[in-house]
Every structure is written in C-alpha cells, then in structure tokens.
Amino acid sequence: MAQKSGLVQGTLDMLVLRVLSRGEFHGWGITEKLEQLSKNALRVEEGSLYPALYRMEDKGWLKSEWRQTEKGQRAKYYSLTRAGRKQLEAEKESWARMTGIIAQVMESA
C-alpha cells in the first residue's frame, strides 16, 4: 500500500461531503471511495469517520437509509441533503480561498 498521509485538520467533513455529492455510499464505501479518489494517498481513520458522519447527520447535512447492498447485506447508506450541498459549496469556496492564500504566502519571496 502506498504511503498514506493524514488529513489536514477540518477537511474530513468537506471530503465526505464531496464523496457523497457523487451518490449514496455507506461508511465503508466512503473510505474506499476516498482512497480511490486520492489514488490511495489518503487514509481515513474510522475513529474519525463515524463520529463525523453522526455529527453531520445531526446537523442536517446528511440523511441516511438502511438498504441492501448489491451482495444482499444490510448497510446504512448516506446521501446529501439540500443543506449538505450548500455546505459543500461553502466549504469548497473557503478551501479554495485558503489554499490560494497559503500558496501566495509560500510563493512570495
């Protein structure tokens, strides 16, 4: 397995929202998808993922539903709510601004 770096503080929510903007996933699916999207460079701690999922559900960004997987197992699928989409947009924007600022600082001599 390739070396996996930890997540930048505060970005987990944004990443999870991003993953879910592409469809419905269960918790395990989210970890897989994140690893896949980051080309195995990111590794999500389960110890952070599940509390984050519960937190975001509580805030009303996510909704969840128990369904059968393709293999016929019961799993809890998460999807974005309208508030979740808005939140994703807001986080994207502030992330872009942040990276821009950081890049500017780092590149300035």
Place this chain on the structure above:
Amino acid sequence: MNPFRKLAALCRKEKLDRDMAEEIRFHLEQRAADHVGDGLSPDEARFAAQRMFGGVEQIKERCREQRGGLWLESVVRDVRHGVRMLTHSPGFTFASVLSLALGIGATTAMFSILDGVILQPLPYPDSDRLITLWTENRRQGSRLTSSYANIADWKNASRTLQDIAVFDPVSLIVSGDEPRRTSGLLASANLSAVLRVQPMIGRTLTEEDITQNAPVAILSHAAWLEHHGGRPDILGRTMSIDGRLIEIVGVWPEGFHFPDKATEFWLPFMPPSVNDGANARGVGALRAISRLVPDGTLAQAQAELATVAAALEREHPANRDLGVRLVPLAEQIVGRDLRDALVLLLAAVGAVLVIACSNVGNLMLARSLGRQREFALRISLGATRARLVAQLLTENVVLCLIAAGLGLLLAFFTVNAVRTLAPPGIPRLDETTVDLRILAFALLVSLASVCFFGLAPALSSTRRDAASMLRNSSRDSSEAPRRRLRNALVVAEFALAVMLLAGAGMLVRSFMNLMAVDPGFRTENLLVAPLRLPASRPAGDTIPLATTLIERIRALPGVSSVALSEEVLLGDRNARLIVAERSGSTDTAPLRVPLAIDAVTSDYFRLMGVPLRGGRIFSDFDGPDAPPVAVVNETLARQLWPAENPIGRRLRLGLGARLPWITVVGVVADQRRQQLDRPPIAQIFFPWAQNPSRGMNLIVRTEAEPTALAPALRAAVRSIDPTVPIEAITTVRKLLDRTVAPRRFHTGILAAFAIIALLLAGVGIFGLMHYSVSRRTREIGVRTALGASAPQILRQILAEGLTLAGAGVTIGLGGAVAMSRAFSALLYEVSPIDPVSLIAATLALIAIAALASFLPARRASRIDPMIALRAE
C-alpha cells in the same frame, strides 16, 4: 436539531445504538473481506480489521456524543444511574440524605422565622428612620414612659428629629350585644404624618379633634372587616366606646397597624390642660415616636436631646436622675432578649448545617475513593472526563434534591410547629412563612459542599493513569492528605456539637433554676377572671357589683375562697415618688421607687398564700370612709424604712401637699409577680374598698382542677350583670407559664438542635471509622497474623476514634465558653463556664464517639487474617 427530533432521538435511543453496532460490524466485515482478498486467513483478516479500526467502544461513545439529544439522553441516563448508585448503598444514602435534610430544613425554618420577625421591614415607609423616645432613669438604666411637658420640650429643641408624635395605648370597652374589651390608641394629630400613613377611606385625626377632644375614631382595617363586614358606608356610623358615642371617620389601609395588630381604634389624645405642678414633669404615661431628618443620625439625635434633658433635669425637681433614650422602632418592637435568642438559634442552626455538610462531605470523600475503580474502568472504555463530571454532578444533584424535598417538608412542619407552640409574645411571628429563597440558598450551600467533597476527589482520580489505577485500586498514594481532611471534618463536627450541647445544657439548667424559683405565692388551683365595669356605668357601681360577685361565687360548689386584685401578674412598672415619714426626722425628700400598686380585698393574702411578716392585713373596717391604710411588702419596707419598724408609719404617693397620708398597717413577704427571673419589686397594697377600680381580677381558689369551674363562674357573672365583659378565664399557673414561655421555647429548640448535632456527629465518626477499617482490612489482617490479639486491635481502633472526638471536644469547649459569655443575658443563675453543662456535653460526645467507634472496632478485631490477606 429541533427539540422534537431530540426527543424522538431519545426515544429511539436503543434502536440507534443497535444500528450503530450493525454499521460498524458491516464496516469491519468489509475490511476483513478486503484483507482476505489480499491473501490473509479469515481469522487474521478479522484481527487486522479490528486493529485498523481502533477501539470500537470508544468510537461508539464518540459517535453517541455527536448524536442529537445526547445531553438530554445522558441526563436521563445519569439520573437513572445516580438513583441506582444511591439505592445500591442505602447506608450512605440514608446518612447523607438525612444529614442534608436536617441541615436544609432547620436552616430554612429558622432563617424564615428570623427574617419574618427581625429582618423584614416594618409596615411603615422608611421604617428604619423611625425612632421611639423614652425617659431613662439613669440610676437604674431603665426605660420609662414620658410626661407630656418633657416631650413638648424635646420637640421644641430637636433639629435632628422631624416631629415628635405622642401616643398612649389604652384598653377600651366596646358596648353592644356582647360587650368586649379591645385595644385602642390615643394619638396626637401628627402621628399619622410621622408614620407616613393615609387612611384608606375617610380622614385622619386633626388638630381640631385633639383640641375639642372630638368623639371620633379611625378604625383598623382588620377590625373594619371583622366587626363591620368591610361595609363601605362605615364613615359617619357611631359606636359606643367606653360609654361615649364615637363616630368612625376613617379606616386604615390593609396591612397597616400601629403599634400592634391588636389595636382597633385610634382616638384623639387629650394633652393635659392644666400644668399641675410636679406631676407635669418626670415620668409620665406617654410614649413618643419620631422620624430622623434625612441626613440625621440616631447618635446626633441622642446627643442633642441629652443636652435638653440635662437642662430640664436642672430646672425641674421631678426630672431628677431622668435622661432621655432613643431606640429605633424596629429594635423596640423586637426587643433585645428575643433578638439575642433568635441570633443564638440562628448560630445553632448554622452549626447544624455545617455539621450536616461535613458529614456528607466525609461520606462523599470515603465513597469517592471506593469509586475510583469504577471511574478508571469507564475512562478506559472511552468516557471523557466531562462525561464523568456530568454524571457525578447529576448524582449529587439527585441526592441534594431528595434532601431538599425532605428539608422543605421539615421546614414547613417546623415553622408551623413554632407558630403554634411559640409563646404569644413574639411579634410578627404570625406573619412568618417558609421562605423559598432561603430554601434555595440552603440547597445551594449543601449542593456546593457536596460537589466540592464528592467531585474533587473523583476528578483527581481521573487525572491519573487509568491503567495504573485499575491495577492498584487500594494502594493509593493520595490517601494520606485525604485522610487528614476527613479527620479534620470530624474534629470540626465534634467541636461544633460540644458547643451546641454545652450551650443547650446551660439553657436547660437556667430553665430548671427558674422553675425552682419560689414565686412567693401558691400557684396551684387558682382561677383568674378579668372583669371590667363598662365606662357607661357610674363608678359607684363598682363596689356593689364586686360585693355581689364575691358572695355569689364563693357560694359555688368547689370554691374555697375568692378575692379581688387589680392585676395578677405585673408588667413593667414606672418609678413613683414616695414621701415617707421617719421617726425623729422632718426630712420629706421624696424617694423614687419602681413601685407596683395593687388594690386587693382582705382575703387576697390568705388566698394567695402570702405570709404576713408584721402588723395586720385589711379588715372590713378599712372601708371607704375609714382612714386610708396600706400593706407593704418587705422590699418596700426596706427601701422606705431601712432601720425602723414600718408598722404605723405614714407615706404619701407623690409630692402634692393635699395628698392624703396613708398609714402602713402590715408587712407581707415578697412575691415575684413580674416574672420568675426578675427579683421582687416594691409593692404597696390598698384595701379594695378604699380604691375600687373598674378593672378587676376575680381570683378564685378552687378545691380541684380550676378550669372545670370556668363555665359556672362565667354564668354567675352573666346572671349578676350581663353588661360586664369577661375576657378569657385563665389560671395563675398559665399566666406564670406564659412569662417563661419564650425561654422554654428557645431552650427547647436549642436542645433539639444540640441532640441533632450529637446524632450527626455520631453518624460522622461512625462513617469515618467504618470506612477506615474497611480500607485497612489487609493491614489489620497482617497485624493479626503477626500476633496482635483481638482486644489489642479493638483498643487501637477505639482509641483512634476517641482521639479525634477528644480533639474536637477540647477545641469546642473553648468555643462553648466564648459563646455562652456572648449570650450570658439568656442564662439564669448559671455561670458561662458552668462545669456541669461542659462536663455533661463532653461526656455525651465521648460516649457517642465510643459507641460509634465500637462497632467498626469490633468488626476490625474479628478480621480473619487468612481471608483478609487473600482479599486483595
């Protein structure tokens, strides 16, 4: 998340927990399947998945924290857990709840009473600026009523006092279908202005009312409701008061009463019109009240008036030795003795609360040590410190709320009991109710102490490494300082308890001394009926009425003798000027003697059992037309004629040259007719027939239980003259009891507190020793194994308990002496270092300490070393 969903989440809690478990299991299965795909065996795969995931329970706990409605859910869970913990250790729960409930209940009740009686402002605007003015006899330091001329001069001279009003409480008879006696107030026109009160309807008294002695009255609100049904057309109606038709011109507003609640009417006060020489000055019968100017102080006013009084003293012989004394109205109403007693009770109740809190503190400390393992376990299972604190807080709040509930019941019960049991003399007690703010205060205090003692040790335990705690549950390095704190708490409890016990002992002994005092007359089987001839009847009716009454009642079965007296027990007495003839001396300088004057029938002395010391008592020949005679008591005889036989000597009451000379025909023994704890006052008795008065007390000596005769007595009076009002018929015993009632009251309460303190101290030391023994089971087992005998162990544990108790008692004895010195005014013939009380208190506490330590000590001595060593 809205509250509704929170509630829903709470209700679905179990389902959500199941879902979460399933979700995580699914995750682990997927991960394991992944690993199997990578070539691991299923077992290895599952193990690796677990390892990657981390602590499942910790993550679950963190997820739960994220979930909505958690705080509510955890409160419910903590309350449930708390109640379970409390029911698991019933001994602990019982002891702490009982301690706290006693502390909270007693504090709330006493504070409520104190607040109602002392601290609440009087029902007059700016009542703290109201000052009463008294004539002071500087030699005796006594507070006396004043004469009109003196008050008028004070008023003219003072700048610090706004205006001085004059008032004189009197007793009145209201005629009607059922004549009744009531209280009235003769008031100057400015009294309502001084008190700043306006009538609810009608008008107040005016200067014209005063100068014309107008037949008008203002009615109290309570009397208006009770006797006139609150009718709005009351103004202009007339009532027959003391034989005069009086017109009601006003009604006071609700809640206003002056000088007390019983006062039904205000009538115009008539200033003495003629300046009749010496009697215009000196001690009069009037009371005065005033209001300080906005920037004036009591000290200024006192100094200012003292100068005036000194000038008046030089000017008028009757003012000799007389000064002026200003007393704030609030202090005047409550009185110093009562204030002292209530403050003492408050101190006692504070001590009980402190003892209760230290008891609970001690129990908490002991228990928190035992629970360190539980906390360590929970931390290792993922609980955060905040969660543990929240849980402990909840437990303590549950404990305190149960205690507060019981305490509130106790407070209601106590306040009601005090209101019914308390002597009638305590002002404003009937207005007292349980004050919920004070309950809240007591609850907060106990909550604070419980949290301090219960939470602090638990928190310190969470700070340490959970794993090491789990291993070494009983070998605790922080044991020593905590042990010292617990010992200090028990020592403090004993110190406070010994103060309370010794104080209560001294009060009880004072009371016993008081009850053993010989009043100088036989108190049993004496019935008293106060009667009064209405003012509408000519004074000449008094003697025929009295004669008929005596004859009729003497004939009743069960009556052994009957007498008349003006008063049975005496209130405060003003000084009188007496001019006494001495042999071989023409000196007629008057003596100022606090004197009680009574007019009695000749049977009085025999009936009361007052022995004759010399001369004779009155006879039928001492009638209205015979030369005036008197019987004096030994105190007066000693004061007037220290070196002579008083029989046959003559005296005059007052300076007037036309006053008749009165011959002393007999000397009788002293009586304590004011109060048992006051020395006999100088008394002079006149024959009833020479000094008939409208107010009289029919005293009946009965052959058996006196109250049984009351109906017959009442019927006899009715049949002779239905217009004569009879007030409550009572017994001399009851009248005397009433004088000691305040003392009986505070002595009883303090004794009750002392016993509570004793019990709490016992519970406290029992808890400590019990805990200490169970912590040291292993140590004691080792020592037994090494050859210590059971009696040795027993002695050692007992000694530990007694050392603590002894230290507390020693400290407390010093405090007890200091306290009893401060309250020595409440003691009667008991020294503030009364050895009997101090020793008894010490013995009681040592005994309870020995008893409370004995059970744990015996348990320690029976420890089987084999079992003890294997135990941990």
